[in-house]
Amino acid sequence: MSIAERFMNRYSNPWKGGKAGRQAAILTLMLALALPASAKVETDKVYDPVSPTVEQARANILIARQLQFTHFRDMSINDSLSGDVFDAYLEYLDGQRIYLTKKDIENFSAVRMGLGSALKTGQLQPGFDIYNLVQQRIIQRLEFALSLIDKGVGNLNFEAEESILLDRSEADWEADTDALDALWVKRLKNAVLAQRLNGTDDEAIEEALRRRYEGQLKRVYQARSEDAFQAYMNAFAGMWDPHTxxxxxxxxxxxxxxxxxxxxxxxxxxxxxxxxxxxxxxxxxxxxxxxxxxxxxxxxxxxxxxxxxxxxxxxxxxxxxxxxxxxxxxxxxxxxxxxxxxxxxxxxxxxxxxxRDNVKLEEQSASKEVIKFDRNNETFQIGVIHIPTFYADFKAMQEGDPNYKSTTRDVRKLIDELKAEGVDGVVMDLRNNGGGALHEANDLVGLFIEKGPTVQIRNSNNDVQVLNDEDPSVAYDGPLVVLVNRMSASASEIFAGAIQDYGRGLVVGSQTFGKGTVQAVRPLNHGQLKITQSKFYRVSGGSTQHKGVIPDIEIPSRVDKTRIGEDALDHALPWDQIEAVPHTRYFDFSGVIDELRTRHDNRFKDHPEFQLLKKEIEFLKQQREQTTVSLNLEDRKEYQSQIESTRLSIANARREIHGGEPFDTLDELDEWQDQQAADLDSTDEELDFIVHEGGNIMADMLELDQRMASIMNLKQITAQAQAR
Structure with a gap:
């Protein structure tokens, strides 16, 4: 069937769809000129191009309406958006720029600015044609890689002074097929080198790589219409924000x-x-x-x-x-x-x-421990409460079970137990807590404050709802530290932000994730749309979105903030602020925060765990900054040897800190880690040094509080004496 015949079959009368229909038809014809009738390569299989369905077209129109009229971000579907959707779609289909050529991209130039109009009216064919072309190019690349394997990986040259770019997301598109061939030879060399250096022989390498590429080929030939539609709609919806x-x-x-x-x-x-x-x-x-x-x-x-x-x-x-x-x-x-x-x-x-196992609610529950600190002939007992998630047994709650489990109920019990043990302060550990039930975050704040607002929620109409703690009772009114890190998100950020705004405690750790949006799932005629409809704001008015919560005392983290976190996501909603709501300020830390930071810095200056953490962070940073890797066997051996040596030295340094015997080889380390991971009942006897530092900061607060109390008492006695 000719291109023209396929085009006419696809659109028996495209012009009746008005301007959008005409644009979509023209775009499709332009793409068709760049597409072979089918992708027949060195195999008996033929790629069967996928086509949109009527249900998908209707869903597309509904999605476009929902995005324009109900999303928190007010944004129109226009020519500028078309270009962004096009780029995001190509990023999804060929993010490393290893399948398409510069000529393919040039053939798309007329399509780039017309996708918006087509997406508003359910004209999906241009997006499907892009998808089909990419799938055919993937087949060609995989067949080329398999042909190289068939010739034997032993014929590849590993003596040349060559290198390969590790991340090609920002690289130029290769000029033509010959340039792509050269790139794929390098990709294959890189894969072979990695396995050779792990001790795998060439026969096993060829089998593994052949299985990998044949598996990918199989998936391409099994491509479905829904694959193209979901990829296209997500590129479209992702323009509003990464959670839609x-x-x-x-x-x-x-x-x-x-x-x-x-x-x-x-x-x-x-x-x-x-x-x-x-x-x-x-x-x-x-x-x-x-x-x-x-x-x-x-x-x-x-x-x-x-x-x-x-x-x-x-x-x-x-x-x-x-x-x-x-x-x-x-x-x-x-x-x-x-x-x-x-x-x-x-x-x-x-x-x-x-x-494999079920995730048990009791294993997500809050837990506690008590640690002691000796300061100037005085011992401080610090209670630590670990909260892995904000949970609630909704089923038991609805059934009227008076003993249903929830974060707030469990923490209240733990606080009572810690108070009975006579603790001098409490550390709340919210590291790696990705959030959960919003009402639990609201109620948890209420354990530490009297009645008052806990979080503000603004919708797309600028209506603001304020959640409040209506219970005047306070479970704990003593000194408080909240530990957070980059993986603390959503409800965790609401709690930490409220504690910080009320001056109820100090926040310690690293900048949190910055997930300050609320999503709802809307049914469609075909599938569902998860859409961002609201945004969280602290009682002080600043959003938790994008910026997260900035700790009062910062402790560096291994997590790469450029890769993990809201501000690392494309099209994330920005930080902004609204009016603050009246709230009590329990304590002003401005008079002691500098002293607390100085003490913390002095403690960490020579702390072996912290020095090791800094070494790990620097090691990971150097690896991330490595933009290319050598394809020369000897150079690659030396590079891998350096990485393995550093890994082993860091692991042995940590073993030495905890009194363990050093590992002789990396294999020995890996085997030990596998054994530890396999024993799910094993526990680390050594206290997490970050938790320990949270306790140290609490002890500092208590010492400074006593000093201030003594000064105030002395001033009062002096004033009374002078009055006499």
Whole structure:
């Protein structure tokens, strides 16, 4: 069938759709001129281009209306937005710029500014044609890579002084197919080198890479209309903010409002990241969090079931299919091959075995401990309360169970127990707490203040709702420190921000995530739309969005803020502020904060754990700044040796601090870590030094408070004596 015939079949009368229909028809014809009738490469298989359905077109129109009229961000669909949607769509389809050529991009130039009008009226074909072209280019690239493997990886030259760019997201598009061929030769060399240096022989390398590329090919040939539609709609919806997204009917079945796309089995929240599936966060109390090796920003390469010999490569897979593969019966083990978040390049992977289980509410519960500090012949007892998430047993609550579990109820009990033990101060540990039930954050603030506002919520109409603590009782009125880090988000930020605004306690740690928006899920005729409808503001008026909560005393973190956090996300809503609401200021720390910071700095100056943390942060920073990697075997060996040596030295330094024997090799370290991770009942006897520092800061506050009290008492006695 000719291009013209295919075009006429697609649009029997495109002009009756008005201006938008004519634009879409012209764009489609222009794209058709760049598309072969089918993608037939060195195989008997033929790629069958996907086409939009009537239901998808209707859903597209509904999505466009919802975005324009109900999203918090007031934004129109215009030519400027068209260009941004086009760029985001290409970023999703070919984010590393390894499939399309500069000529392909030039052929898209006429399409770039017309997508907006088409998206307003459900004209989806231009987006589908872009998708189909990219899929065909992917097939061509994968077939080329397989042809190189067929010739034998031993024929590749690893003696030349070559290097490869690790992140191509900002690179120029390659000029033509020949340039792409040269790039893919380098990509293959990089993959082979990484496995050779791990001790894998060439035959096993060829088998593994062939399996990877053939698996990706299989996924491309199985492309569905819904794949193109979901990718296109998410590029479109993502223009408003990164938390607004479209869920296909199948994805909607897996969606849980409290825990988007969390996996039944390992307890991890995942999202698509170009051709990879990326870990967003771990569910507190879940198997992955307890196992301890999987980390946010890790990317999943393959998944292996315990009863299978070979892993299934999932690069290029749909998110819902990766979810299905990782799910499984309780007590069974799934093994994930991941690219660690701090890996120097995509060829560095590690294998993590996780035993599937249900996430139990009691394992997410708040817990406590007491630590003691000796200062000037006086001992201070500091209570520490760890809160992994803001939870509530809604089912038990609705059934009228008087003993239902919730964050606030559990913390109140822990506070009573700590008070009975005679603690002098309390440290609330909200590190890695990604949020949860909003009303629990509101109620938790109420345990530490008398009646008053806790958070403001503004919608797209600028209407502001103020949540209040209506209970005048206070569970704890003593000194308070709140620990946070980059993974503290949403409800955690509301609590920390309120405590800071009320002057009720000090916030210690690193800048929080900055998730200050509220989403709602709206049903469509086809799937669902998760849309941002409101924004959180502190009682002082500043938003928690984008900026998060800035600690009063900062402690550096290993987390790369340029990759994790709201301000690292494209199109994130900005920080702003509204009017403050009247609230009590319990204490003004301005008179003591400088002294507290000085004491903290002096303690950390020679603290072995902190010095080690700084070394790790610098090591990770150097790796992130490495933009290229050598393809010369000897140079690569030296580079890997340096990385392994640094890893081993850091691990042994930590072992020495805790009185352990040093590891002789990296293999020995990895084996020990696997054993520790496999023993889910094991506990770390050493107190987390960040928690310990939170206690030290509390002890400083108590000492300074006593000093100030003594000064005030002395002044009072002097004044009385003078009065006589």
């Amino acid at each position: 997204s479209y869920f296909s009917p199948r994805t909607s079945e897996n969606f849980n409002i409290n825990m988007s796309l969390s996996l039944e089995g390992i307890g991890a929240v995942l999202q698509s990241d170009n051709e990879y599936t990326k870990v967003v966060r771990l569910v507190p109390g879940g198997p992955a969090a307890k196992q301890g090796q999987l980390e946010p920003a890790d990317r999943i390469v393959s998944v292996k079931q315990e009863d299978e010999e070979k892993a299934v490569n999932v690069i290029g897979w749909r998110l819902d299919e990766v979810v299905d593969l990782i799910r499984g019966p309780r007590e069974s083990t799934v093994t994930l091959e991941v690219i660690p978040a701090d890996a120097p390049d995509e060829t560095v992977t590690e294998t993590i075995a996780i035993k």
